[in-house]
Amino acid sequence: MERTLQQRYFSTELLNWYRQHKRDLPWRRNRNPYYIWVSEIMLQQTRVDTVIPYFHRFIDKFPTIQALAEAPEEDVLKAWEGLGYYSRARNLQSAVREVHERYGGTVPDTKEEVSSLKGVGPYTTGAILSIAYDKPEPAVDGNVMRVLSRYFLIEDDIMKPKTRVRMEGLVRELIPEGQASDFNQALMELGALVCTPKSPHCLTCPVMAHCDGRAAGREETLPVKTKAKPPRPEARAALLLEGTGEHAGKLLIRQRPAEGLLARMWELPHTLMPDDGLPGPAGLAMAHERLAAHIAEDSIGIGGLTWMMQAEHTFSHIHWKMDVYTARPEELALSLFSGASAVLPSHYRWIGPQDMEGYAFPNVFIRILSAYFEQSSVPHPQS
DNA sequence: AAGACGGGGGG
């Protein structure tokens, strides 16, 4: 297909700009396909500044395909702690194990093989093939769609899958011969540094002169995008169960199921509260009723509650508003009769502050646990 | 096509 002047100008100027302005990022220091793969998975839904320290720690712990393939899954989850979308970590290790076994540890370089790896969709397939192997494949992420929708004044809704397909066709036309790696990275770099979601820096943009969106005064209103649904609110009560006797100074945590939200992460026991429940200390009676019943299913008894703090956490689709209570295990006369009911179910643990490094927690529980251990380790000021 | 799946930054 014949390229227009506007298209040739775009590719040429964008590449020139990128070679002068590209950031020195850890995964850009060589062309190790494994590094590029790890970085692209981490960069899904996550900004560069957040990823950098995770990337360094991850590569330090799992320097090669083989090292990651042979690592315990819990170590991988712990290395991902706080980064979110934890299925990315599980899928990455699963796919790395497949590359280790089926391809002898070499990341494949065909579209069919790469796109069949777990956790690798259309964007990441193009990113790996182009950045690691310079194959002329499009890597269309949100940055790319924003840049192209503005430069070519494309008003398609970028939330629709069809739009991504159209953008991929456009990128194929734009990739200069033999320069897919730099060109795809240049597109994303422009979106990250210049053609930003709000207040784009058009005056320093290398392609402003032929930008149709800018010419039409549409640079602030493109891309067209349907709004996401707001997260549904959920009131929850969480429990800081304070150990006694041999568990003094420790708290009870548990591991989540293998599937679904925060799969296999560790957490404080917590349970759903009714929508019309009272927030804060006023909800104590209802919280005791619900938490006691909830945790009794695992044969754990609790005494009276004390309200400690509120904690909020927003996922894409749920907003947790949690009231956090402390309690002691129930003084149970029944425990004299049998050992069976006194055995803690296997997905529970008693942990002290030093034990937190051994378990992967979602951020909301790190905040609560840190607040608790900090407070309980500091002597109360004399009044 | 729509929902599930985390977490952070900026005005």
Add this chain to the structure above:
DNA sequence: CCCCCAGTCTT
């Protein structure tokens, strides 16, 4: 405080 960011898998 409300706004934004948006890849892949599952249903």
